[in-house]
Amino acid sequence: GIQVEQSPPDLILQEGANSTLRCNFSDSVNNLQWFHQNPWGQLINLFYIPSGTKQNGRLSATTVATERYSLLYISSSQTTDSGVYFCAGHSGGYNKLIFGAGTRLAVHP
Amino acid sequence: NAGVTQTPKFQVLKTGQSMTLQCAQDMNHNSMYWYRQDPGMGLRLIYYSASEGTTDKGEVPNGYNVSRLNKREFSLRLESAAPSQTSVYFCASSESEGGEPEAFFGQGTRLTVV
Numbered sequence: 001g002i003q004v005e006q007s008p009p010d011l012i013l014q015e016g017a018n019s020t021l022r023c024n025f026s027d028s029v030n031n032l033q034w035f036h037q038n039p040w041g042q043l044i045n046l047f048y049i050p051s052g053t054k055q056n057g058r059l060s061a062t063t064v065a066t067e068r069y070s071l072l073y074i075s076s077s078q079t080t081d082s083g084v085y086f087c088a089g090h091s092g093g094y095n096k097l098i099f100g101a102g103t104r105l106a107v108h109p
Numbered sequence: 110n111a112g113v114t115q116t117p118k119f120q121v122l123k124t125g126q127s128m129t130l131q132c133a134q135d136m137n138h139n140s141m142y143w144y145r146q147d148p149g150m151g152l153r154l155i156y157y158s159a160s161e162g163t164t165d166k167g168e169v170p171n172g173y174n175v176s177r178l179n180k181r182e183f184s185l186r187l188e189s190a191a192p193s194q195t196s197v198y199f200c201a202s203s204e205s206e207g208g209e210p211e212a213f214f215g216q217g218t219r220l221t222v223v
Contacts, residue, residue: 031209031210031211033211033212035214041197041217041219042216042217043199043214043217045211045212045213045214048209048211086151086152088152088212090203090210096154096157096167097142097154097157097201097203097212098154099144099151099152099153100151101150101151102151
């Protein structure tokens, strides 16, 4: 079955809007991470967040490990936030890193 | 601090040719991974290596071989390239013993098989 599931698959925002991206993960997955893949294809680490809440500027993330979900919040979105956001977690210990299908975000001016 | 370095960045192969994608990390990580990303899709795990001397198949291993040459280096080999292997390939590494297992990625190799 699906081990890491992201929603929504696509999101279109006006500059300045806020958004919440969700990642659900199965019991066998842990050590959640969030990545941003920019339009040039680079994968940029946003958060390593196995549990709790972290903030970095306009971005913050919360993982509730007991309920098997993580949320990524983007506030006051900018056009440079466009791209694909992936969550990923380790499955079967530290051996496999499994990705969700991603949320494709487009921020328009 | 270079992190994860992949070579080459771009490659065009003819069907049936072979090549090796190189990956090296300088973070002293135990685990290393190879992924492929097809247009508009997520990352699919090809092979991973939990430690020096061990390798295991991921989700899409067919048509590929890997070598964990030492702790730093993890190479991916295409013995007989096929057009279906046209993709962007990413290498990653993470800690797996004691430290936080945060994964870091290389810049990717864009491979076209004609």
